[in-house]
Amino acid sequence: MKAVKVGLLGLGVVGGGTWKVLTNNADEIQRRAGRRIEVVGVAVRDVQKAQGLVGDSAYVTQDGMRVVRDPDIDVVVEVIGGETLAREWIMEAIAQGKHVVTANKALLARHGNEIFAAAEAKGVTVAFEAAVAGGIPAIKAIREGLAANQIQWVAGIINGTSNFILSEMRSRGQSFHEALAEAQLLGYAEADPTFDVEGVDAAHKLTLLASIAFGIPVQFNKTHTEGISHLAREDIAHAERLGYRIKLLAITRRSERGIELRVHPTLIPTERLLANVEGAMNAVLVSGDAVGPTLYYGQGAGELPTASAVVADLVDVARAFDVDPAHRVPHLGFQPESMVDIPILSMDDVVSSYYLRLRVEDRPGVLADLARILADADISIGSMFQEPHGDNDADIIFLSHEAREGNVEDALRKIQYLPFVKSKVTRLRMEHLL
Amino acid sequence: MKAVKVGLLGLGVVGGGTWKVLTNNADEIQRRAGRRIEVVGVAVRDVQKAQGLVGDSAYVTQDGMRVVRDPDIDVVVEVIGGETLAREWIMEAIAQGKHVVTANKALLARHGNEIFAAAEAKGVTVAFEAAVAGGIPAIKAIREGLAANQIQWVAGIINGTSNFILSEMRSRGQSFHEALAEAQLLGYAEADPTFDVEGVDAAHKLTLLASIAFGIPVQFNKTHTEGISHLAREDIAHAERLGYRIKLLAITRRSERGIELRVHPTLIPTERLLANVEGAMNAVLVSGDAVGPTLYYGQGAGELPTASAVVADLVDVARAFDVDPAHRVPHLGFQPESMVDIPILSMDDVVSSYYLRLRVEDRPGVLADLARILADADISIGSMFQEPHGDNDADIIFLSHEAREGNVEDALRKIQYLPFVKSKVTRLRMEHLL
Numbered sequence: 001m002k003a004v005k006v007g008l009l010g011l012g013v014v015g016g017g018t019w020k021v022l023t024n025n026a027d028e029i030q031r032r033a034g035r036r037i038e039v040v041g042v043a044v045r046d047v048q049k050a051q052g053l054v055g056d057s058a059y060v061t062q063d064g065m066r067v068v069r070d071p072d073i074d075v076v077v078e079v080i081g082g083e084t085l086a087r088e089w090i091m092e093a094i095a096q097g098k099h100v101v102t103a104n105k106a107l108l109a110r111h112g113n114e115i116f117a118a119a120e121a122k123g124v125t126v127a128f129e130a131a132v133a134g135g136i137p138a139i140k141a142i143r144e145g146l147a148a149n150q151i152q153w154v155a156g157i158i159n160g161t162s163n164f165i166l167s168e169m170r171s172r173g174q175s176f177h178e179a180l181a182e183a184q185l186l187g188y189a190e191a192d193p194t195f196d197v198e199g200v201d202a203a204h205k206l207t208l209l210a211s212i213a214f215g216i217p218v219q220f221n222k223t224h225t226e227g228i229s230h231l232a233r234e235d236i237a238h239a240e241r242l243g244y245r246i247k248l249l250a251i252t253r254r255s256e257r258g259i260e261l262r263v264h265p266t267l268i269p270t271e272r273l274l275a276n277v278e279g280a281m282n283a284v285l286v287s288g289d290a291v292g293p294t295l296y297y298g299q300g301a302g303e304l305p306t307a308s309a310v311v312a313d314l315v316d317v318a319r320a321f322d323v324d325p326a327h328r329v330p331h332l333g334f335q336p337e338s339m340v341d342i343p344i345l346s347m348d349d350v351v352s353s354y355y356l357r358l359r360v361e362d363r364p365g366v367l368a369d370l371a372r373i374l375a376d377a378d379i380s381i382g383s384m385f386q387e388p389h390g391d392n393d394a395d396i397i398f399l400s401h402e403a404r405e406g407n408v409e410d411a412l413r414k415i416q417y418l419p420f421v422k423s424k425v426t427r428l429r430m431e432h433l434l
Numbered sequence: 435m436k437a438v439k440v441g442l443l444g445l446g447v448v449g450g451g452t453w454k455v456l457t458n459n460a461d462e463i464q465r466r467a468g469r470r471i472e473v474v475g476v477a478v479r480d481v482q483k484a485q486g487l488v489g490d491s492a493y494v495t496q497d498g499m500r501v502v503r504d505p506d507i508d509v510v511v512e513v514i515g516g517e518t519l520a521r522e523w524i525m526e527a528i529a530q531g532k533h534v535v536t537a538n539k540a541l542l543a544r545h546g547n548e549i550f551a552a553a554e555a556k557g558v559t560v561a562f563e564a565a566v567a568g569g570i571p572a573i574k575a576i577r578e579g580l581a582a583n584q585i586q587w588v589a590g591i592i593n594g595t596s597n598f599i600l601s602e603m604r605s606r607g608q609s610f611h612e613a614l615a616e617a618q619l620l621g622y623a624e625a626d627p628t629f630d631v632e633g634v635d636a637a638h639k640l641t642l643l644a645s646i647a648f649g650i651p652v653q654f655n656k657t658h659t660e661g662i663s664h665l666a667r668e669d670i671a672h673a674e675r676l677g678y679r680i681k682l683l684a685i686t687r688r689s690e691r692g693i694e695l696r697v698h699p700t701l702i703p704t705e706r707l708l709a710n711v712e713g714a715m716n717a718v719l720v721s722g723d724a725v726g727p728t729l730y731y732g733q734g735a736g737e738l739p740t741a742s743a744v745v746a747d748l749v750d751v752a753r754a755f756d757v758d759p760a761h762r763v764p765h766l767g768f769q770p771e772s773m774v775d776i777p778i779l780s781m782d783d784v785v786s787s788y789y790l791r792l793r794v795e796d797r798p799g800v801l802a803d804l805a806r807i808l809a810d811a812d813i814s815i816g817s818m819f820q821e822p823h824g825d826n827d828a829d830i831i832f833l834s835h836e837a838r839e840g841n842v843e844d845a846l847r848k849i850q851y852l853p854f855v856k857s858k859v860t861r862l863r864m865e866h867l868l
Contacts, residue, residue: 137579145571
C-alpha cells in the first residue's frame with residue numbers, strides 16, 4: 001500500500017521525538033499499519049538546524065502554510081504549540097482536506113469546538129492522544145475501550161511538573177519554592193512555571209477528558225482551577241500523618257445536578273494507587289458504570305513518550321486511511337449530533353470531603369464554638385486532630401465527611417472572624433475515589 | 435444508520451452481563467457508535483430461563499448453529515466458553531461472513547492461529563478484548579495505543595483468583611489452602627480451581643498478549659507455567675520483610691536471543707505499583723521503547739466488567755461496520771503478512787533474579803560451601819538473611835543478582851545434595867520491572 005505522507009509543523013522536543021520514533025521504528029510501524037509513514041515536509045523556525053536532523057529525506061521550510069497546502073501531504077502533525085500560528089495552520093490543513101494530529105492541549109481546550117466542527121464538515125480526523133497524559137493511551141481508552149459504559153467520573157494526575165514538586169515536598173520535606181527550584185534545575189519545570197503549578201495545563205487536559213467522557217463540548221473557561229503554589233509543607237506532613245497524600249487532581253464527575261470540572265490539590269488515602277503515583281509520572285483513573293474503576297499510568301511528558309502518542313495517532317490514521325468519515329471513531333468519542341450541553345456545576349454545589357487547618361487560642365470553649373458552626377452548616381466531622389503551638393495556641397485539623405462546598409465556605413467565613421482564630425483557615429479537598 | 439444485529443451464544447455470567455449493558459446503556463452506546471446494537475437471537479441450554487431475561491426482544495434457541503447461520507445476524511458474540519461447541523460455532527460464524535466477539539481465552543490460546551486465519555480469509559473481525567484482563571482495555575492499548583513502539587516486555591497480574599489468594603495469604607497470614615477455601619466461599623474461585631491457581635488461565639491470556647506485543651503466532655504450548663499452590667506462607671512473610679511482595683506474574687519479554695513466555699510466582703519490590711494490586715484486581719504493565727513503562731489496572735473478571743469489554747468490541751465493530759478489511763486494525767495488531775516466528779526461549783536461558791530459601795545445619799563452613807557453589811555457577815548474591823531454627827539449624831535466604839536460570843538450576847542440584855542441607859531448596863524468581 002501507498003505510504004502515508006506527513007507534514008511536520010515543529011521540530012522541538014515533541015517534533016524531534018516524532019521524527020526519531022518514525023525513523024527508528026519504521027519497520028515495526030509498517031508491520032502494524034500496513035504501510036510506511038513518511039515525513040516529507042517540515043516547518044520550523046531554524047531551517048539549518050532542522051536540516052541537520054532530517055537530511056535529504058524531507059524538505060525544510062519556515063513557511064508552515066507551504067506544508068499544510070502541499071498536495072503531496074496527507075496528514076499534518078502540529079507540534080509547535082501556542083494558539084496563533086498553530087490554529088491558523090490547523091484550520092488551513094483541515095480546509096485542504098488533510099488529517100491533523102496535534103499535541104496542543106491549550107489550543108484544543110480553547111478552540112476545540114471550532115476545530116472539531118471544521119474537521120467534521122470536511123470529513124477529516126483531528127487526533128490528539130498526545131494532548132493528554134503524554135504516551136498513556138488514555139484518550140483511546142475512554143473513547144473506545146470504555147465505550148460500553150456510562151462514565152461516572154475521571155480523576156487524573158495529568159501534570160508531571162506539579163506531581164514532581166509535590167513528591168519532593170513530601171519525601172524531602174521541602175517548601176514549594178525549594179521543590180520548584182529543583183524541578184527547574186532538572187528540567188521538569190519551565191522558567192515561567194505558572195501554567196503547570198497553577199493548574200492551567202491540567203485544566204486544559206481535563207476539559208478534553210470531560211468531553212470524551214460525557215459527550216459535552218470543550219469548555220475550558222468553566223473549569224475551576226487551583227494550583228499548588230500556596231501549599232504549605234506542614235499540610236503535606238499533616239496529611240501524611242493522617243494517612244493521606246496530596247496530589248494535584250483534575251476531576252470531572254457527572255451527577256444528576258450537572259458536571260463537575262475542577263483542578264485542585266486533593267488529599268487521597270495513601271493506600272490508593274493514585275496516591276502512589278510519584279515524580280513526574282501521570283495517571284488517569286476512570287470509573288464507568290459497567291467496568292468500575294480503571295487506571296492508566298505512565299510518562300505524561302517528554303520527547304519519546306509524547307511522540308509515542310503522536311505516532312499512535314498516525315498509525316490510526318494510516319490504518320483507516322480512506323475510510324469514509326462515518327466509519328471512523330468520532331473526535332470526542334460521541335457522534336457530533338449526539339453531543340449534549342449538560343450544565344457545569346458551580347463549585348458551591350460540589351460535594352466533597354474537606355481538610356481544614358487553623359490556629360486558635362488554646363482555651364476552653366474554642367472547640368465547642370467551632371463544632372457548633374460546622375454543625376449548623378450541616379458539616380459532619382470524621383476526625384479531628386489537635387496539637388499545641390507555643391504556650392498559648394493550638395493547631396486544629398478537621399477532616400470532614402462529605403459536605404456541600406457552599407456550606408463549607410459559609411462556615412469558614414464565620415470561623416475566620418471568630419476572635420480566637422489566629423490564622424487564615426487552610427481548606428483542602430479530600431477524595432476517596434473508589 | 436441501520437442497527438447492528440447481534441447473536442448471543444451463551445447467557446451465563448458474561449452473556450447476562452452483555453445483555454444488561456446493551457440494554458441499560460443502549461442510548462449511551464448509540465451516542466458513541468452512531469447506531470443501535472441489538473441482540474436478536476440467543477443460544478442457551480436453558481431456553482425457558484433465558485426467555486425470562488430477554489422477553490420478546492430476541493428469539494431463544496438451544497441451537498447455536500441456527501444463530502450463527504441466521505442471515506439477519508451481523509455479529510456473533512461467543513460467551514459459552516469451552517473449546518468444542520465454541521470452536522465449531524465460531525468457525526461457522528466466520529464461514530458465514532459474520533464478525534465474532536469472544537471472551538474465550540482458552541479457545542484462542544489453543545486454536546487462535548486457525549481462527550484468525552479463517553477470519554482473515556473471509557474478511558471478518560474476531561475481537562477478543564474480554565479474553566484478557568476483563569474490562570481493562572489492555573488489548574486495545576497494546577495493539578493500537580502503543581503502535582509506535584517496539585514493545586520490550588509485558589508483565590501482568592491477569593488472574594484475579596490467584597491474586598486474591600496471594601493477597602489474603604499475605605495480609606492475614608493464611609496458608610494457600612485456607613485462602614483458597616475463602617476464595618471459594620466468596621465466589622472468587624471455582625470448585626475445581628486448577629486452571630486459576632496453577633497458572634493455566636494466566637498462560638492462556640499471556641500467549642495472546644505476546645502475540646499482539648510482538649507480532650508472533652499464538653503458542654500456548656510453549657508457555658512455561660507454574661502456579662501458586664506450592665507457595666509457603668513463610669516465603670510470603672520473608673519476602674514482605676525483605677521489601678517484596680509475591681504475585682503470580684505472566685511475563686513475556688523480547689530479547690535478542692528469543693521471546694520469554696512464562697507464568698510463575700514472582701517477588702516484586704513493594705514500592706512498585708504492580709506490587710500494590712490487591713484482591714481480585716488485574717493489572718498489565720507494558721514497556722515500549724518510546725513510551726517507557728505503562729500500566730493498565732481494573733477489574734479482570736465479573737459480569738459487568740467483562741461485558742464492558744465485550745460491548746466495547748461490539749462498538750468497534752459497529753463503528754467500522756462495512757469498512758473493507760484492509761482498513762481495520764488487524765486481529766493481532768500486526769498485518770498478517772508481517773507476523774514473524776521468533777523462537778521462544780527455553781527457561782534455562784531466561785535471565786532473572788532469584789530468591790532461594792533453605793534449611794541447613796548451623797555449623798562452621800556451611801555458608802562458605804554454599805557461596806562457593808553459587809559463585810562457581812556465576813550467580814552473584816545481592817543480599818543474604820539468616821535466622822536460627824531450633825537449636826541446631828538455621829534458615830538461610832539468598833537474594834541473587836541477575837543470573838541465567840540454567841546456572842541456578844545446576845547450582846541448586848549441587849546444593850540439594852550437600853550433607854548439611856536439611857530441606858528442599860525453595861526457588862522463586864524476582865523481577866524489578868522498571
